[in-house]
Amino acid sequence: MLCPFxxxxxxxxxxxxxxxxxxxxxxxxECLNCQRRFTxxxxxxxVPITVLKRDGMSESFDRSKLLRGMIRACEKTGVSQTTLExxxxxxxxxLQTRDRHQVSxxxxxxxxxxxxxxxxxxxxVRFASVYRQFRGVRDFAEALNHFN
Numbered sequence: 145m146l147c148p149f150x151x152x153x154x155x156x157x158x159x160x161x162x163x164x165x166x167x168x169x170x171x172x173x174e175c176l177n178c179q180r181r182f183t184x185x186x187x188x189x190x191v192p193i194t195v196l197k198r199d200g201m202s203e204s205f206d207r208s209k210l211l212r213g214m215i216r217a218c219e220k221t222g223v224s225q226t227t228l229e230x231x232x233x234x235x236x237x238x239l240q241t242r243d244r245h246q247v248s249x250x251x252x253x254x255x256x257x258x259x260x261x262x263x264x265x266x267x268x269v270r271f272a273s274v275y276r277q278f279r280g281v282r283d284f285a286e287a288l289n290h291f292n
Contacts, residue, residue, distance in 0.1 A: 145173060145184055152177035193239050194246045202246070205239065207232050214256065217271035221264045231259045 145155050155173040158181070163170040168187040175182070193205035214228045235255050239247055253275040260268040265288075272278070272287045 147175035147178065147180065148182050149180045150175060150178040155182075190240055191245050193236075195252065196246055196248045198249060205236070205247075205252075207236060210235075210252070210256070213274070214260075214267075214271065217260070217274070218264065218267040221267050223264050223267055227263065231256070234259070 146153055147155060152175050154176040156176060157171050158174055159172040161170050162168075163185060168185050171184045171186065173182055173184060174180070194202050195205050196202050210232055211225075211228060214231070215225065218228060235252065238255070239245075239252075253271075257268060257272055257275070260271055269284060269287050273284065276283065276287075278284060278287075
């Protein structure tokens with residue numbers, strides 16, 4: 145680590161602790177050349193995920209957009225926002241582990257449906273009705289058949 149005071153490359157770690165709710169590590173360091181102390185933060189570098197939309201356009205993965213859609217599907221079902229955020233965390237982690245960092249909106253929708261199917265039937269059907277663009281009662285009936 146480069147010392148911000150003398151630009152020397154060798155330092156020793158005096159203390160390490162979790163920071164930012166566990167998403168980074170704070171390290172207190174001492175330069176071996178000038179003996180001055182400084183703080184560094186270590187974070188995981190995420191590669192941006194690109195979402196390919198149905199219309200052919202692409203945009204950056206936006207967890208808040210996904211959360212809004214899931215909250216709308218889960219209104220008055222008793223599914224907490226904390227549960228939904230943890231689902232999005234898991235989906236985002238799965239997307240980060242892929243070799244390709246471009247994913248279709250269809251794949252993301254299917255991932256959400258897999259989680260909602262295990263949590264709440266009503267939320268599943270609501271999300272599926274928008275995501276799969278239901279046109280009539282038959283579409284709803286087919287979605288409900290996934291639970292039988």
